[in-house]
Amino acid sequence: MALGDGSDPASYIHTVQHLIERCMTFGMSMEECMEALAKRADVQPVVTSTVWKELEKENKEFFDKYKQWMSEKRSAAGTS
Template sequence: MYQNQEYPFPCLCCHPQSYIRMVQNLIERCLVLGMDRDQCVKALAIHARIRPLVTLTVWRELLKENTGFFQAYFSSISCRGLKQA
């Protein structure tokens, strides 16, 4: 049957670029799922054991590099929240 295998994450100290790239990819997955920043930070802390400070730092850099995308994204998820209320 299915075995739960541990896949090693890159080490922040040994391979910082790989680690940051992994966090970026996980944040992008959270965005696909429609999560806001706090939901993403919490999900990565619980499911990937990534420290919230790391997630927030990578999030902030993504926000700086992709301002237009995030403005549209935040508008989209806020409109979705209004429709559900």
């Protein structure tokens, strides 16, 4: 546990959730977020993936819209 050495697991998960939310403000996919958190915050990709998937379950409508926005954003970038 690199982020909160000595802290409780719930706090660690909350911190990872916050970092995922930050990644999303930059329009990152789950894979991009996993890579960024592994490099910059020493979070194991499996942890990022697990937290991301749980967030998706809890906020299905939001993630559906996020994925649609990401797809539209990438399509627009490819045609410009």
